[in-house]
Amino acid sequence: MLVLNAAETARALAWPALIDAIAAMFASDCGMPARHHHDIAMPGDEAAATLLLMPAWLADRYIGVKQVSVFPDNHTRGLPAIFGSYLLSSGKTGESLAIIEGGELTARRTAAASALAARYLARAEAEHMLMVGTGRLSLNLMQAHASVRPLKRISVWGRSPDKAEATAKEARALGFNASVxxxxxxxxxxxxxxxxxxxxxxxxVHGDWLKPGVHLDLIGAFKAGMRESDDEAMRRADLYVDTMEGALHEAGDVIQAMESGAITKDDIQGDLRRLVTGDVKGRTDDRQITVFKSVGAACEDLAGAILAYETVAGIDGPSKP
Structure with a gap:
């Protein structure tokens, strides 16, 4: 059985290949039941921890499950907020094939899913990216978006100026024109x-700040009580989500805007599956404001896990479902 650490996982998940693998997975018949989502009270911490269990499978090919823990107060301990691991098994026999470092898999597949959405929703000539947040995902998002759009400038904002500068410095080391x-x-x-x-x-981010043609990519609010945009942003934009089920049960930006009456379920234009298969159109003009809201989907993890396993194992068979 393969065991891939974070560095090995990252090397096996090149952005173009990962984005394509996730697109193919959304177009497939992937089995993806509702994920387990458990809040865990943490004595002494300001925020509760979260345990996520995310199973998915391709019949007769692969079965996988990811366990992820989210500890928001880990920054006080000098630790990442997210830890996890992914177990990939044979869909023919159930044999365990690989254990993949879940934090890196999650960060890369999350960013890749946003980049996949941007293929359909961001203007083709988009050059200026604003990165709101300085956590683990920030550099991944910059790289993923840069693989699908010709970014020339990246602005980094964070609540801590020191963390924002550290993130911008890391981005510059990767070759980006990044500044705080x-x-x-x-x-x-x-x-x-x-x-x-x-x-x-x-x-x-407030809706009245959004210029015509902007694409807003919302990733962080994965609980109903969280949000990164206001009602006006949801009202002004054409809204797309990663999965309808996830958006309606966990996407705070969407749920709270629906509760206030700013939008309804019918205002969600489509999800990634429908974008990939062409059942719905994405951007249709350069002045359209678009929003993509993701909360994560188990099929994305499965796509990344299969790609990492087949890449490292040197399997010549199709990595796309």
Whole structure:
């Protein structure tokens, strides 16, 4: 059985291949039951921890399950907020094939799913990206979006100026023209792509800041009580989600906007499956404001796990479902 650490997982999941694998998985007949989502009270911490169990399978090919823990207060311990592992098994025999480091898999598949959405929703000439958040996902999102759009400038905003500068420095080391922005509103008003990856419970990006043609990528709010955008952003934009079930049960930005009456379920234009298969159109003009809201889907993890396993194992068979 293969055991892949974070570095090995990252090397096996090149952005173009991963984005294509996730697209193919969304178009497949992947089995994906509702994920287990458990809140765990943490004595002494401000926020509860979360345990996620996410199973998925391709009949007669692969079965996988990811266990992820989210500890929002881990920053006080000098640790990442997210830990996890992925067990990939044979869909023919049930034999365990690989254990893959779940944090890196999650970070890369999450960013890749946003980049996949941007293929359909961001303007083709999008050059300026605003990265809201300085956590583990931020660099992944920059790289993933840069693989599908010709980014020339990246602005980084975070609640901590020191963390924002550290993230921008890491981005520059990767070859990006990245700098810290102190004024979130000013940066949001000029950006072509705004990507948010935070654990915020109050809106950070406001709808009246959004210029015509902008694409807003919302990733961090994975609980009903969390949100990164306000009602006006949801109301003004054409809204797309990763999965309808996930959006209606876990996407705080969507759920809270529906509860206030700003939008209804019918305002969700489509999900990734329908975008990939062509059942719905994405961007249709350069002035359209688009929003993609994701909460994560088990099929994305399965796509990444299969790609990593087949890449490392040197399997020549199809990595796309």
């Amino acid at each position: 922005c102190a004024d979130l509103e000013a940066a949001a008003r000029t950006a072509d792509i705004i990507s948010c990856a935070t654990l915020s419970t109050t809106p950070l």
